[in-house]
Amino acid sequence: MIDRKLRPLEWSDVMYELTDALEHLxxxxxxxDQTPDYDQDTFRIDLGHVYAHLNRAWSSSKGDTEEAVGRDAASAFPAALRPIG
Incomplete structure (x- = not known):
């Protein structure tokens, strides 16, 4: 994890992505809950948006920047994390 005191800008990027993910979730x-006709396609798009923020937070926490790895790579599900369950 990025040290807040040593790398405040990178730490800020992680926190931004996590906060944005929380807001979108x-x-x-x-x-x-409030949309009776909420459908699978909309769910896929909305959940994908949340995942992208979480994935960029993970990439940022390792010091990977979008400029260095590209936005698609930074948003991709990290191979180092294995889903549980």
Missing amino acids: DKLVKDI
Whole structure:
């Protein structure tokens, strides 16, 4: 994990992505709950948006920048993380 004191800009990037993911996940939950015709395609898009923020947070936490690895690579699901369950 990035040291907040030694690399404040990179740490800020991680926190931005996590905060944005939280906001979008909160909106996703509310949309599903309040929209009777919320469909699978919309869910795929909305959940993909949340994943992209989480994945960029993971990439940023290792010091990978979008400029260095590209936005697609930074947004991709990290191979180093294995889903549980």
